[in-house]
Amino acid sequence: MRPPLSMREPLEEVGDALADDALxxxxxxxxxxxxxxxxxxxxxxxxVAVPFVVPGYKTSLxxxxxxxxxxxxxxxxxxxxAGRVSLxxxxxxxxxxxxxxYHVTTGGGSPWVAMxxxxxxxTVAAVVFALLxxxxxxxxxxxxxxxxxxIVWGMxxxxxxxxxxxxxxxxxxxxxxxxxxxxxxxFILIAxxxxxxxxxxxxxxxxxxxxxxxxxxxxxxRTLGYNVPLHLFIGFTVSGFFAGLAGTxxxxxxxxxxxxxxxxxxxxxxxxxxxxxxxxxxxxGLVGAAVIIALxxxxxxxxxxWPMVLGFMFIVTMIFAPxxxxxxxxxxxxxxxxxxxx
Amino acid sequence: xxxxxxxxxxxxxxxxxxxxxxxxxGEVPVSSGRVxxxxxxxxxxxxxxxxxxxxxRTYQIxxxxxxxxxxxxxxxxxxxxxxxxxxxxxxxxxxGEEVARVDEALATSGLAARRRDPTRTLSxxxxxxxxxxxxxxxxxxxxxxxxxxxxxxxxxxxxxxxTISALPRSLTLVLIExxxxxxxxxxxxxxxMHNGTVLVEGRPDEIRANARVQEVYLGxxxxx
Numbered sequence: 001m002r003p004p005l006s007m008r009e010p011l012e013e014v015g016d017a018l019a020d021d022a023l024x025x026x027x028x029x030x031x032x033x034x035x036x037x038x039x040x041x042x043x044x045x046x047x048v049a050v051p052f053v054v055p056g057y058k059t060s061l062x063x064x065x066x067x068x069x070x071x072x073x074x075x076x077x078x079x080x081x082a083g084r085v086s087l088x089x090x091x092x093x094x095x096x097x098x099x100x101x102y103h104v105t106t107g108g109g110s111p112w113v114a115m116x117x118x119x120x121x122x123t124v125a126a127v128v129f130a131l132l133x134x135x136x137x138x139x140x141x142x143x144x145x146x147x148x149x150x151i152v153w154g155m156x157x158x159x160x161x162x163x164x165x166x167x168x169x170x171x172x173x174x175x176x177x178x179x180x181x182x183x184x185x186x187f188i189l190i191a192x193x194x195x196x197x198x199x200x201x202x203x204x205x206x207x208x209x210x211x212x213x214x215x216x217x218x219x220x221x222r223t224l225g226y227n228v229p230l231h232l233f234i235g236f237t238v239s240g241f242f243a244g245l246a247g248t249x250x251x252x253x254x255x256x257x258x259x260x261x262x263x264x265x266x267x268x269x270x271x272x273x274x275x276x277x278x279x280x281x282x283x284x285g286l287v288g289a290a291v292i293i294a295l296x297x298x299x300x301x302x303x304x305x306w307p308m309v310l311g312f313m314f315i316v317t318m319i320f321a322p323x324x325x326x327x328x329x330x331x332x333x334x335x336x337x338x339x340x341x342x
Numbered sequence: 343x344x345x346x347x348x349x350x351x352x353x354x355x356x357x358x359x360x361x362x363x364x365x366x367x368g369e370v371p372v373s374s375g376r377v378x379x380x381x382x383x384x385x386x387x388x389x390x391x392x393x394x395x396x397x398x399r400t401y402q403i404x405x406x407x408x409x410x411x412x413x414x415x416x417x418x419x420x421x422x423x424x425x426x427x428x429x430x431x432x433x434x435x436x437x438g439e440e441v442a443r444v445d446e447a448l449a450t451s452g453l454a455a456r457r458r459d460p461t462r463t464l465s466x467x468x469x470x471x472x473x474x475x476x477x478x479x480x481x482x483x484x485x486x487x488x489x490x491x492x493x494x495x496x497x498x499x500x501x502x503x504x505t506i507s508a509l510p511r512s513l514t515l516v517l518i519e520x521x522x523x524x525x526x527x528x529x530x531x532x533x534x535m536h537n538g539t540v541l542v543e544g545r546p547d548e549i550r551a552n553a554r555v556q557e558v559y560l561g562x563x564x565x566x
Contacts, residue, residue, distance in 0.1 A: 209410075215409075
């Protein structure tokens, strides 16, 4: 249990609130195994049908959603399970994108080797971020990861000979056999599904439980014999590894990278996807990514002031569903189930 | 202290009892002196290393994992001793020998029927029992109990006292307790602290009869 408020730093309290109570509760089991299976089959059927039912622009939106959902879920591994909210994951994601584009367009290398190098570079960046940030918590962790992300952004902006500066790097990096949209779509669907499964296994493993223990009480974990900084370091690195994988897929998809890919806005958007979907739910990242990307594109079709509309939507979500859309749906289903039983 | 010894630390508020526990467990650095455990100087070891050597503790203010289930709380204590805590793709539920140890800890604490419930839904008395179960599940050689009966009802205090009495004699026990009669009934030796120093040490009957202890607890006759 955390120390009384009066004994703690006020700023630490603010940061903890971002990953606290309602946002990180163990969700109640609200659906039977059969209902879960039906929902899963329906989701798979819908996803498989996408490139045939809505080819073109809308399929590319789903591809973008799947890639950013992976980034959001990697952020949730830290925010929802370890109680550490990162604003540096956009930079880790973007580093992988830069490395892939640089290796293929400037270096003339293989896209698969580029992918490996991109993930390796992102993981190394996550190791550096983790070494510097794991001994902090709350808003200090938030600010430190933000500052590290800003350093990466500054390097990408100024290291023109490598990154192309403000112009960025451009060029097709995906192999030729992925050129047809349906093929590329299924490649991304399989890759992101595999990553989602791996993240789910990680979150529900004994190691995932230790991260939840750290979120709940670091002092208790220490006196039980856990090396808290080591566990946080590994957790951050794994989370960065998945953000890097998402970044390499983004390079394949977007064929362009610029400093805006590693900017603070990227991290914030990833975090907003997690919050809108539900912190600590993992799949909330997928829901949040779908809602935000769909709204961005839908609202911008009608008005140039779409960021204002999105801002309003975030406020409404925070007020009426602070546990996120997935958390809200779970609460609603649990309430209906209880009413039905009574 | 000898192995298997049971000792109570008593003293008025602010005497330094919990600070002493924090120093032994490694949660606060010591400004002078050494901490020795099992023939080894552990003064510079971090908290988790001391816990791995066998120093377990409970807290004066309940320190659990409120959003996790009762079973997950105990599981964290049990898996702290194994390599499985680093398993990243294995199933999260207890496995093999862990199952028996989790069941044993839940049965001892009387919380087996509530194993799936979130810890935050337990009553205060149940949370104190769980706190105790967590400390025991990590198989300590030295157990530091910081006011285990604080805030419990009379009936719950009796249960807690009998649980402590039933602990194996091989376990070294240090107990902080404000209920002097309860504390003296559970231990072989007593240390009375005052203003951060040891005021007097002795057997329970000697401490009961000690004038300085009575003075510290009750105040000087002319103070009354």
